[in-house]
Amino acid sequence: MVKIPERMFKYCPHCGKHVEMKVKQEKTARRKGGMSATARKQKLRRRGYGNLGKYSKRPVTQTKMASKASKKVDLRLTCPECGKKWVLSYPRTKRVEMIKK
Numbered sequence: 001m002v003k004i005p006e007r008m009f010k011y012c013p014h015c016g017k018h019v020e021m022k023v024k025q026e027k028t029a030r031r032k033g034g035m036s037a038t039a040r041k042q043k044l045r046r047r048g049y050g051n052l053g054k055y056s057k058r059p060v061t062q063t064k065m066a067s068k069a070s071k072k073v074d075l076r077l078t079c080p081e082c083g084k085k086w087v088l089s090y091p092r093t094k095r096v097e098m099i100k101k
């Protein structure tokens, strides 16, 4: 488990100095609206019966990737002075906890 403070003292390249930045945990974005070109192709190919070529198997991501118990953490730092945002990535962990200072 990783404990992350809500505010971090980090360097802002835009302001050129160290400032106390707000920390927010990034969540996985949901796809808005329609499907991708590959997803559309896959849907068409999956119709009917017989050998569906490479679409006969489930994608690797659903079988192999699911075996990993931990996830990488992406944090978003916001500078209070210029309002710019930076991404800070953390190593793999099972659980993330935000602590108030």
Ligand SMILES: [Zn+2]
Binding pocket: 012, 013, 014, 015, 016, 019, 079, 080, 081, 082, 083, 084
């Ligand atoms: Zn700044």
